[in-house]
Amino acid sequence: MHRRITVPGALAAACLLLAIPASAASHSPGAPGIGDPYYPDYGNGGYDVSHYDLRLKYQPATDELEGTATIEARTTQDLSSFDLDFLLDVSEVRVNGAKAAFTTSGQHELVVTPRTPLDKGTPVTVVVRYRGVPSTKSAYGFTTWHRTPDGAVAADEPEAAWWWFPSNDHPLDKATYDVSVAVPDGTQAISNGTLQSTSSKLGWTRYNWRQNKPQATYLATLALGKFDITTGTSEGGVPVVNAYSKDLGDNDGAARASVERTGELVDWLSGYFGPYPFASAGGYVPNTTTGYALETQTRVYYSPKQFANGSNASVVVHELAHQWYGDSVSLKGWKDIWINEGFARYAQWLWSEHEGEGTTQELADYVYASHPADDAFWTVKPGDPGPDNQFDAAVYDRGALAIQALRNAIGDDAFFAVLKGWPQRHAYGNASVADFQKYAEQVSGKPLAALFDTWLFQPSKPAAPAARAAALAPGRTAPARPESWRRIEATNDVHAR
Secondary structure (H helix, E strand, O other): OOOOOOOOOHHHHHHHHHHOOHHHHOOEEOOOOOOOOOOOOOOOOOEEEEEEEEEEEEEOOOOEEEEEEEEEEEEOOOEEEEEEEOOOEEEEEEEOOEEOEEEEEOOOEEEEEOOOOEOOOOEEEEEEEEEEOHHHOOEOOEOOEEEEOOEEEEOOOOOOHHHOOOEOOOOOOOEEEEEEEEEEOOOEEEOOOEEEEEEEEOOEEEEEEEEEEEEOHHHOOEEEEOEEEEEEEOOOOOEEEEEEEOOOHHHHHHHHHHHOOHHHHHHHHHHHHOOOOOOOEEEEEOOOOOOOEEOOOOOEEEOHHHHOOOOOHHHHHHHHHOOOEOOOEEEOOHHHOHHHHHHHHHHHHHHHHHOOOOOHHHHHHHHHHHOOOOOHHHHOOOOOOOHHHOOOHHHHHHHHHHHHHHHHHHOHHHHHHHHHHHHHHOOOOEEOHHHHHHHHHHHHOOOOHHHHHHHHHOOOOOOOOHHHHHHHOOOOOOOOOOOOHHHHHOOOOOOOO
């Protein structure tokens, strides 16, 4: 913002105009939100991040985190200032080597004003030095930083980064990552991707993790504590790293019996979705009180509660399916959540069929018959559910119903070609529900607008397809509950905060 100065006389005014570069007058602040209607203040405008380098130090006893984030980006407009999404206490910001002014705004905005305005298309290196106690910070009345008896975990959706690194926090701005964390000897630091190296010095051990494929900010995770770490390689050649808190108690056995199948399940899913898109796979189970699981890229987060009733390979299938549908191919806007959750749920249906515990059609019939026409379930539109219903059970179950309807409409050959081709078409990028419809039409050669509208966008129960109507007619015996349903239903709240 330029302060207006009044100078008497035309000559003086002309001299003032000459003193201000014409280019500077065109620079303006980047928007404090990226433009998502569900979350207007999430993400930021004016730049695109290519890489985050995070060098951190964490003390479990006090929950104190200090760090230096180096952010590589490029401007997408002429910028006088820009925002980062962040909550911890900042001591210094540099932009292209020069100290920059900074302040806070709103619930989670760090506003940075570089010494010199930035022209559109300029490569930018932003260095932010910070520290704080993440568990003492909240925004909008919640926190996504979860303390454990021996450390902490950062994992949540649709936001988690604010509590541990400054970012452009929206899936549209994906980037690669280097995460280097020093913790006291005996404590471990786990993050996404592959472990590049470890080193110890003066009572501290530093873990260096690298994610070499683009990753959305909410999929970046950090787990700090004492873990039993297992490593291996799937039969298909994918390296697997799993970790379990050493104090899981009675849930330990069931957690291991589930998560240790990661390599097997990655290979199985590859048969449907194509080659696994990342350099490693795995999951971790910390000792948290949360109830959800999350598809944090390459290193899935599981709550111990997911295994309170015994092993559950179905939830592992769900989260691993996201590595293709949600992680490699990420949504353009949060309204496109069906691209993530509908297909992860359908992967569970495919697993049920594989295990002989109910076919995908039997599951579809059961879900359809379980919800009468006046059930609020049908008022949720999976193709645009609204922020309050983003993780409603209907997004999962009605979302999977829509996928079965698509399969029935275009036939298995085209359907499985779509299922495998989609992650390759948009690998490491972003896509929308509309993009998926267009792709399915291209592959199948059939118009699908009416089907997508009926199953994803109408707030009412679709009519049963003619071939199923007789079996599902009122008065007929309701379809039997498939054997797999209990374990599938247990994942309905995997993302409930």
